[in-house]
Amino acid sequence: MNIAQAVDQLISQSPFLEEAITDNLINVSSLARKLKPEVEKILKKPVQEGAIVMAINRRAPGYYFKITRGIKTFMSKLGDIIVRSDLSDYSFKNSPSLITCQRNLMDEIGYEKNAFCTFSQGIYETTIVASNSLDKTIDRLFSTEKKISQKSGLGSVTIQLPENNTEISGVYYYILKSLAWQGINICEIISTTNEVSIVVEEKDVHKAFPILLSLKKPNG
Numbered sequence: 182m183n184i185a186q187a188v189d190q191l192i193s194q195s196p197f198l199e200e201a202i203t204d205n206l207i208n209v210s211s212l213a214r215k216l217k218p219e220v221e222k223i224l225k226k227p228v229q230e231g232a233i234v235m236a237i238n239r240r241a242p243g244y245y246f247k248i249t250r251g252i253k254t255f256m257s258k259l260g261d262i263i264v265r266s267d268l269s270d271y272s273f274k275n276s277p278s279l280i281t282c283q284r285n286l287m288d289e290i291g292y293e294k295n296a297f298c299t300f301s302q303g304i305y306e307t308t309i310v311a312s313n314s315l316d317k318t319i320d321r322l323f324s325t326e327k328k329i330s331q332k333s334g335l336g337s338v339t340i341q342l343p344e345n346n347t348e349i350s351g352v353y354y355y356i357l358k359s360l361a362w363q364g365i366n367i368c369e370i371i372s373t374t375n376e377v378s379i380v381v382e383e384k385d386v387h388k389a390f391p392i393l394l395s396l397k398k399p400n401g
Contacts, residue, residue: 187223188236191216202237209237252355256396260341264390265297266383268335269316270369271309274327279307282323289318297337299371299378310337310369310380335368336386338393339378353377359392 182190192199201207213233221228273279283300286309290296298311306329311319313333342352353370360367360379365388369380381389 182224184220184228184232185236187220188216188233189240191219209234213237252351255343255352258343259397262393263339264386266336266386267313268297268310268337268380269313269333270335270380271319271331272306272329273323274306274329276326279326282326285322286319290315301371308369310371334383335380336383337378337380338386338389339376340393342375342377344375359396360389363388363392365389
């Protein structure tokens with residue numbers, strides 16, 4: 182193994198590091214100093230820092246670069262982005278009777294055009310994200326179930342995804358990274374085949390919407 186291969190091996194082990202290098206967010210000389218002990222350990226001989234710098238600069242575009250280029254093209258084809266406010270988030274422990282409660286809830290709100298309600302069932306618990314106008318109805322219908330948590334004052338941003346979204350690597354990472362870099366905490370993620378809803382605190386909705394909208398631009 183030579184210096185270039187050793188450097189490539191170390192950088193490839195950290196997707197975040199490769200991402201930062203691709204986006205020119207890292208001082209290459211500082212990175213070379215940090216990698217030097219590991220490179221020497223792999224090669225079992227002393228290595229000049231300048232040789233490591235050269236190896237970093239000469240690296241072929243990595244996997245992150247390739248998927249990012251594809252994702253940016255993909256993101257330009259995003260469909261409608263819909264914002265909702267006044268949502269509540271409930272989590273209940275799964276039980277044999279929980280499905281009946283869900284069915285009763287849907288029966289009651291079936292004709293309410295403005296009501297928003299989604300269910301997400303995991304192995305041990307089920308989450309309901311719904312308009313807070315349904316709070317009293319949910320409290321009544323689920324009164325015999327074990328409530329794990331409840332949070333109000335939430336909003337959501339729903340993105341319509343192109344139909345080939347399952348064929349592109351890193352789509353969700355790219356979306357969530359954009360929000361994380363702006364300090365936006367994500368409370369829930371609700372997805373179907375061709376759309377994803379990101380639930381955040383209501384105060385963050387106005388920050389999340391323009392960030393996600395910017396992803397549709399070629400340079401977003």
